[in-house]
Amino acid sequence: MKIDSVIQNMPYTYLCDDPFLQRLDTLGYARSNLTGVGIESASALVHDSPYLLSLTDQRIQLAAQAKGAGNPVVVDFSCGAIGFRGSQNVRQELLVKAVLGRDKRAAMSVLDMTGGLGRDSYILACAGCKVTTTERNPVVYLLLADGLYRASLDSELMSIVGNISLLFGDARLSAEKVCSYDAVYLDPMFPERSKSALVKKEMRVFRDVVGTDADVNELFTYALEVATKKVVVKRPRKSSYVMDKKPTYSVEGRSSRFDVYQRG
């Protein structure tokens, strides 16, 4: 299968001090995946480089260098909104309603083709799903791999993240190695997904790293082939259907919508 490269090269610097390199080793992550400029100490930081990737406070983070740019992007399942959501009744999550529906089987297998910062994979794992997550962007993959690693050392989170297998690369290639899934989930990047100021800051960084997922139609077509029960696509609430294909039904929230395509 030919997969066109749609990964955007964003300008970033990474601080390759010993702790950072050791963490890459621990994660089994090849440094050659990082296309940014490596520097050995923060004093060598080039100020026109908009983003710095580093190991800070034992967490790999991506920080925008501009003043007022907001918090660094980091994956941490132990705190913040995602930690809170995971500790609540996840059956009430729209994503879980869309993916599990009335199926109360605990071990539903899900392929999350668009891993991102892993929030949706985490919620699904909290709901008892076995999740295979793919992420093709090397920086986003690293942030997520690091978040999963730290969670795997946390006695309260280890059993949850034990249900998530993370694969690096395009979902269409990685998923082929793993056969079939009950459900396939897609949450691609679309232009201008939200107007909220809070989301905007984080999204701005994320968008610079990832760009938009221009090949969503191909991904959706592939998802329909590999899902045995359903494909679920997350969309902004008022937007059109992917490839204009009407879903079997949708689960709607205030800003997002989950379109469910029943397969079997």
Ligand SMILES: C[S@@+](CC[C@H](N)C(=O)[O-])C[C@H]1O[C@@H](n2cnc3c(N)ncnc32)[C@H](O)[C@@H]1O
């Ligand atoms: C909007 S984000 C997903 C956010 C995620 N649902 C979460 O909860 O954090 C989309 C992500 O999907 C990734 N992606 C898009 N197409 C992909 C593909 N074909 N294979 C692997 N990853 C893909 C992008 O690199 C990006 O990180």
